[in-house]
Amino acid sequence: MLIEFPILTYIVLLPAVGAVFTYLTGSDRTARAVALAFSLVVLGLCTVLLMGFLWPNVISVPTMTTAGNHTYFAVEETPWVPSLHINYVMGADELSVVLVFLNALLTPLALAISWDEHHRVPAFFAMFLFMETTINGVFLSLDLFQFFVFWEVGLIPMYFLIAVWGGPRKRQAAFKFFMYTFLASLPLLVAIFAFYFYSNPGTPCTSLGSLAPCPFDMRAIIATTPIPAGTIGDLMFVALLIAFGTKLPTWPLHTWLPDAHVEAPTGGSVILAGVLLKLGGYGLIRFNVQMIPQAAMDMYWLLALAGVISILYGAIVCLAQDDLKRMVAFSSVSHMGFVTLGIAAGVYGFTISGRGAVLGLTGAIFQMFAHGLVSAALFMVAGSLGHTLGTRNISELGGIAKRAPRMATFMMISFMASLGLPGLVGFVAEFSVFLGVYAAFGLLVFVPILTVILTAAYFIWAMQRAIFGPLNPKWEAMPDLHRFEVAPLAVLVAAFAVFGIVPVLFLSLISNWAQGILGGL
């Protein structure tokens, strides 16, 4: 079966269309149904796209461009601002397709977990679809200008989700989120200008075999790597690291995250932690590694350092948190550190040990996917708990497994997945990253691996105080999870198991791609 329609444009724009419809529906009930329907259609499209990558014999994805030694599928190209050589370019490769699928999977789940929101429902659900459009746009854009537009516009729906539907300090948190990430995008803008000027905007685009210049085309930049190695490249690397490291977030650019999560509504947290943070990891790989590989080889240590500090720092700070959501937010800082560390191991280690380094980068990418699933479940659990009880403070809970066994079960499974229990998805990613780290840095792996104990410590200790022990009499009458909360959690738990037991589903895809990338460095 050949895909004969511009599938990527559909994947990007359909949610926005859905957002308009959702907003225009008068009643809350129809708004929910319309939003969910649109998100499911997009999930279907993304699944078809993914299957095109997994089983090319069954579904073939058309129009591929090969630039340098990288191939992009389902490419769509139209001039947009011809005078500046800005084009509308969509294209998917293995890296983007995994993340787009993650986004498409989490959006309906985030809608489901927000089913009982009653404040300005149409606008609320429309925001999620709008969010999905911008995120898919970032992952699938192959033009720098277009990428940057989606990147920046994506802040708006999240800003509103926090500022309108958030917790008690929502205004402040939303403002901080917006300003912090907005300011961090400035280095990205500068870097985009640098790419433009260094890729000779006046000359034809040989790497893509076209006569028109293509100074903004990401495929061409990846193929030609126009930035000269040395100081300029290194400065670019740092600038991009600031931009993407804030989104990721990496230590010490992480402090917007706990505040944003604590105030965000549950569904917003799910998308924020599940997908929005992945934009940072995606950018690091797409820009820092693919577009300025020479600088990445010089500056790998900065990535590794940021990764290791984030991993340990995040885990230790988690031990001191009382608010479950804040704890989970810091655990995100810790777990996203694996992405940075894995990238560093891949880039640096490839010269020493090919097979280990490939697994390092593969693990970094898989960690993005794994963390997307796991953190979504973690925030759903923490959010539902706060929603039902009015508090998320561990010290005020106690023994709730007695009254809310389903809540306790899901909390336990997602905690276990997050602490890297073998057989669930998180372990696969962490293990691959550690393999890569050992390949690159040898027994220094002992430093980041301490997190395995620390992570277990804060999760297990939190469970001991929150769901075990004698029941706090305050919660004698607490209700268990509702059906609309069980459904998305059950989907996620099934995904933990599937990707934990047969990770090769995605890993072969990712590791082939990672090998191609590192081989081209």
Add this chain to the structure above:
Amino acid sequence: MIAYEWVVWFILLLPLGAFLVIGLVGRRLPEGGGTIAVGAMTGSFVLSMYVFIQVLQQGGLGGGFIPQTIPGYVWIPSLLPETSIKISLLIDNLSSLMLVLVSFLCLLIFVYSLGYMHEEDGKARYYAEVSLFATGMLGTVSADNFLQLLIFWEIMGLCSYLLIGFWYSKPEAAAAAKKAFLVTRVGDVLFLVGVLVIWNVFGTLSFSEIQGKMASLYPNTLTPQLLTLIPLLLFGGAVGKSAQFPLHAWLPDAMEGPTTVSALIHAATMVKAGVYLTARAFIFLVPLSSAIQPPFTAILVIAAIGGFTTLFAATMAVVNFDIKRVLAFSTISQLAYMFLGLGAGAYTMATEVSRGEAVDSAGYSAALYHLFNHAFFKALLFLGAGSVIHAVHTNDMREMGGLSKPLPITSKAMLFGGLALAGILPFSGFFSKGEILSVTFDAGAANPGFYWLWALGVGTAFLTAFYTFRLWFMTFHGEYRGHDHPHESPRVMTAPLIILAGFTLASGLLAYPMGGFGNLIFSGAPAAGLPLVGIPVQDYLLEGVSMGVAVLGLALAWAVYATKRIPAERFTASRGGAFIHRMLTKRYWIDDAYDAFGRTVVYDAARALDWFDRKVIDGIVNGVGRGGVVVAGGSDQFDRRVIDGAVNAVSLETVRTSLRLRQRQTGQVQSYAWVVVLGIVVVIALVFGLSFLQRWLGGLGR
């Protein structure tokens, strides 16, 4: 070759299926799905026997069976297909025996649970978790590579955590579960690093492939340092899982779980996984090639930790009054015997290899033989203790006594178990423990340090017999000191006891028809005839010594706790004695030290870092933000005062002007005429000005 090899997968899949079914709908099933768990386990046992019998038939006794890998699927792909990490099962003599052992014990204990757990809430949870545990243990012993072993190993750890915390509303149970998970996690990290190193060195994790690549990679890729490090890291995992010093602290607390769990997980199966892992690590400890220098340091560490822990744990068993905790300390001590046996055996084998002599795998066989025997008699002791607790509703032996009358079957079964644990002929413990001690003594010829370890082992044999019979006499002898109405347990519980009691005899004598236990677990080296088949006279002497001290220990227990000829107070009468007693009851203060470390060092560090994060890092961010607000405020003031001030000034001026103008409204026509003229001038000026402005702007546009 196993006929229909795919059925081997079902040994794992049946309990996994039971887990899923019970986990999802167990609450609606009769007995919480217990019958499904038993049914699935029966299936696993039958299939394990099917595999085991084929292994025996084809290999004959003597280990001719060629290890067979049952292919599965790729788990983590890699650059080259052959370096991919695969999930597949390994059937060799050791794993097929372990499959039978594990599935049989699981089956017995599941059946016993039908009675023991009958009145509990949350039976579905219990049966789901024990079924998952069975999957984990069966997967651990049939894993074909180290990573798969680690995966199932951790699944067992999860189940252990959940089952220790089965009565999670009890704060002690919740705390014990946490402790078990975290302490074993420390070992797991070492194991994990070991796996990382192995894969990066060998490009594979499979046992057989590693052994094949060993000679070609030594000493360049596989440096002597790495060859020492790898088994030590793996042993680190074993120390956590098998509760050896210094990671032993979790096991006694783990007794907060149901007694069936203690019997199955914390005595018979899971804690043995560490021994099993160390046995699998023999491919590193004893490289069967004289070109490779064996890692003697690593072997000595294993033997020394084993030798030390065995006495260390036995001393704490002596003073405890909790019937289950005594057995828990005893488990630690017995597991340590196995490590001692493995270490001593490996040392002898490694010495022989490096000298180019024939290799004698006696230590390996003896340790695994003890694993096998201990699984039966310790499961029996725990289930017996469970039966006692079921009858008197307390764990405290001070509230027991005289129970042999109301509990005749239990008391006799536990007597069998006690004799086996104490190592009295002809019960099973005698054969394997004696064999471990003689192997240790023999290793003294290669390294005199082993004589010291042997002395520790002999001392432990004395203490073992003492605390075992202290337990038995306090529980079953004398007068009942409690306030309950004890009665014998139902048939479903006593039947497994009777079966296990039979095995305390049978498993010890098993070695004879097999021509030595070593034949069952043949590890590719000769001397499988051990133990007790064709061994030198000297060993009979050594076995005699170990049994002699055991009899002494038994006699002392008789004197102190049965006839009370020697009052127990005599030992704590002196100040030194009292101090030792206090030290032992406090478990050498190790648990307190760990607690204090967690509570103060780690938690305070976390709070300090949290403060740093809020005040310093976020403080800077907020400071910058506030700075921005200040600047904005400043510019706002500027805007208000200067710019808007100008505007306001203008408007104010207008008002004032109008006020002044009002005074001009005098009603005099002349003054009006002036105003009209002035107005016309202004309008004309404005029109001209606008057209000029337009032209100027137009010029700009052009």
